[in-house]
Amino acid sequence: MGAANTGMAELRLLPAGEAALLVELGDTIDPDLNEAVHRLDAAINRAELDGVVETVPTYRSILVSFDPTRTTAPALAAAISALKTAAGDANATERRRWFVPVCFGGAHGEDLVEVASRAGLSAEAVVDLHCAADYRVYMLGFSPGFAYLGGLPEALHLPRRENPRAVTPAGSFMQGGSQAALSPVAMPSGWHLIGRTPLCLFDPGRSQPFPLAPGDRVRLVAIGAGDFDRMAGRTDLLPDSEDAE
Secondary structure, X not given: OOEEEOOOOEEEEEEOOOOEEEEEOOOOOOXXXXXXXXXXXXXXXXXXXXXXXXXXXXXXXXXXXXXXOOOOHXXXXXXXXXXXXXXXXXXXXXXXXXXXXXXXXXXXXXXHHHHHHHHOOOHHHHHHHXXXXXXXXXXXXXOOOOEEEEOOOHHHOEOOOOOOEEEEOOOEEEEEEOEEEEEOOOEEEOOEEEEEOOOOOOOOOOOOOOOXXXXXXXXXXXXXXXXXXXXXXXXXXXXOOOEOO
């Protein structure tokens, strides 16, 4: 379907099967590009376009699922293209900054020492770098609520594990390649396990079962094993809202 000038990023509108449209805004991992993705995603949802079932924003694109009995890919592409200017001119969406306690190393972060060795740093220096980073939630995916975090300090960029684990526990804080991540649920993973938060990051009883959302910022706060045990399972420790811009 070609490209469209968005005024905020270049749009490529591509059919994805018979009931979905892929809207690509670029091809890099970049906070400005990711912000453009979420502005356009918000504009699509505000517009309540006929036939749209669901939108799935990612690092650089949006998958728009639709009901083919109510609309077509060309009609939907035209409608989304018409939203581009308003989305590009909109003020930045208010984001939240979360402060997440993490117990690093030991039984909670089995790969911390290895990561430190491969990076030529002490374990304490690795923890300090993680806690100083202003992480951005680029997207949720792979497993329910899995938060991909951009902003990993370059000194910590390392390939993922050669031998993935069959299970990593819920609340794991991990790193792999140029990214970090927080996992609300237990899952297999080839990422390096650096630490774990005692917070319950998945609560089906909440209006938002997963508190972290794309565009949010995350700062890590190092805690000890005793604090981890004392806070285990808490759901009320993440600050409600703080301007992260």
